[in-house]
Amino acid sequence: MQAKVIIPHNLLAVIIERLCHELLENHQDFSESVIIGIQPKGVFVAERIASALRKILQKNIPLGFLDITFFRDDFRKREKPLSANTTKIDFLIEGRKVVLIDDVLYTGRTVRAALDAMLAFGRPASVDLLVLIDRKYARDLPIEAKYIGKAVHTFANERVKVELKEQGFEQDTIWLQKNS
Numbered sequence: 001m002q003a004k005v006i007i008p009h010n011l012l013a014v015i016i017e018r019l020c021h022e023l024l025e026n027h028q029d030f031s032e033s034v035i036i037g038i039q040p041k042g043v044f045v046a047e048r049i050a051s052a053l054r055k056i057l058q059k060n061i062p063l064g065f066l067d068i069t070f071f072r073d074d075f076r077k078r079e080k081p082l083s084a085n086t087t088k089i090d091f092l093i094e095g096r097k098v099v100l101i102d103d104v105l106y107t108g109r110t111v112r113a114a115l116d117a118m119l120a121f122g123r124p125a126s127v128d129l130l131v132l133i134d135r136k137y138a139r140d141l142p143i144e145a146k147y148i149g150k151a152v153h154t155f156a157n158e159r160v161k162v163e164l165k166e167q168g169f170e171q172d173t174i175w176l177q178k179n180s
Contacts, residue, residue: 064089094122
């Protein structure tokens with residue numbers, strides 16, 4: 001399997017900082033906004049974004065984690081049963097601006113499931129999608145991210161692999177792997 005680094009560890013911090021400043025342009029002081037990370041890997045990115053925003057704004061930013069396991073359209077098609085992750089949203093999203101965060105946007109089906117799952121916590125005023133990697137040319141649904149770390153043109157035989165320190169890796173690296 002061939003692999004090429006698309007975001008090295010030293011660039012990821014710069015991308016996170018840029019994304020935070022883009023968020024601040026549209027969400028100002030986050031008084032009407034919340035951050036929700038999609039389980040599992042979107043949580044790590046959401047935690048980093050929330051932490052950086054807290055440092056910039058010097059205030060707490062509501063941060064939640066959303067499990068979409070049973071909202072996916074393919075969860076019954078797997079050979080072995082899926083195990084759910086934890087949903088932790090201890091605030092209402094009714095009428096608030098939600099920044100939904102995931103690591104990679106591919107077909108859009110994960111985001112669709114997240115939108116469905118989110119409705120259990122209220123109806124937001126708006127939802128903005130933030131992703132580290134936007135895989136172009138692979139969408140099944142008309143879903144686009146408003147905040148993008150890096151757009152990558154990929155083929156069906158390629159896979160984006162996100163390795164973060166929070167997952168136990170020595171350093172942060174995002175790879176584009178070509179399956180043989």
